[in-house]
Amino acid sequence: MADDLTFDTTPPAASDQCVRLSPLVRRIVADNPGPITFTGTCSYVVGEGRVAIIDPGPDLPGHVEALLDAVRGETVTHVLVTHTHRDHSPAARAIVAATGARLVGCGPHRSARPLGAEEVNFLEASSDKDYAPDEEMRDGDQVSGSGWSLTAVETPGHMANHLAFFLPEENVLFSGDHVMAWSTTVIAPPDGSMSDFMASLEKLRGRGEHLYWPGHGGPVRDPQRFVRALAHHRRQREVSILNRLAAGDRTIPAIVAAIYQGLKPALVGAAGLSVFAHLEDLVARGEVETEGLPSLDGEYRLGGGT
Numbered sequence: 001m002a003d004d005l006t007f008d009t010t011p012p013a014a015s016d017q018c019v020r021l022s023p024l025v026r027r028i029v030a031d032n033p034g035p036i037t038f039t040g041t042c043s044y045v046v047g048e049g050r051v052a053i054i055d056p057g058p059d060l061p062g063h064v065e066a067l068l069d070a071v072r073g074e075t076v077t078h079v080l081v082t083h084t085h086r087d088h089s090p091a092a093r094a095i096v097a098a099t100g101a102r103l104v105g106c107g108p109h110r111s112a113r114p115l116g117a118e119e120v121n122f123l124e125a126s127s128d129k130d131y132a133p134d135e136e137m138r139d140g141d142q143v144s145g146s147g148w149s150l151t152a153v154e155t156p157g158h159m160a161n162h163l164a165f166f167l168p169e170e171n172v173l174f175s176g177d178h179v180m181a182w183s184t185t186v187i188a189p190p191d192g193s194m195s196d197f198m199a200s201l202e203k204l205r206g207r208g209e210h211l212y213w214p215g216h217g218g219p220v221r222d223p224q225r226f227v228r229a230l231a232h233h234r235r236q237r238e239v240s241i242l243n244r245l246a247a248g249d250r251t252i253p254a255i256v257a258a259i260y261q262g263l264k265p266a267l268v269g270a271a272g273l274s275v276f277a278h279l280e281d282l283v284a285r286g287e288v289e290t291e292g293l294p295s296l297d298g299e300y301r302l303g304g305g306t
Helices: 061-070 093-100 192-207 223-246 252-261 265-284
Strands: 018-020 025-027 042-046 050-054 075-081 102-105 144-146 146-154 163-167 171-176 210-216 286-288 301-302
Touching: 018 061, 018 286, 025 050, 025 146, 042 075, 042 210, 075 144, 093 102, 093 210, 102 286, 163 192, 163 210, 192 223, 192 252, 192 265, 223 252, 252 265, 265 286
Parallel strands: 050 075, 075 102, 171 210
Antiparallel strands: 018 025, 025 042, 042 050, 144 146, 146 163, 163 171, 286 301
């Protein structure tokens, strides 16, 4: 089927090695592997001579040193950040201090919605609340250097402040954590929003890049087909959740156990957050009901119109 979603789990490179990907793009993968980060965060150097660094990554001394080694003898004019998770933005401070570059890109950390009464943000520690850009880029804003330009594309969903960056000289998109070839993206309320994520996927379907360079893993090839398949996968996950509610499941743990059979224990929490994001969206659309605001420990049932 054209909408089948197939992942590429080929490791992109050894950590902290600079690999040339194209005439204008080099990649250094941080040494922060894990169940959510795959082999590590991908940092990118764009240009030659006067360059930009996209997503400098976690503040690990070895990774910072590898980035600075990769651009030794060059001038870093801009450091760009797609979003404020701690595996993407904290090293920006060390890179800016060492190079004098301007820190631009996404705005300061923010959530997609306020916390509900007595709600706890279980991923709060993963957010870089110290990030403060010199300039916040909005949709269509551009920075440029010698032979390259990067245009911001607002893609909220994984986080409210998420941006992608378009490099027209090579017709590629740096997609951050919005679209990745190795796995689906975790959407975790209140920082993330499933409705925003799906709208951002539709936005990317209207674009024409031939390749995405993501925040983790290798490139997304044939991105229009992949984005279409990713949207289809999310819609099918929604159907599975509605079917489990029709079968009598009422809680997120019960739904996760039924539809994520064989899931690695380290990913159960992330799966629960993604189911929560779907339920939050379904409640907003009136297809699912719950008492009060949607919550991780709430009970859910099909809506009256379903």
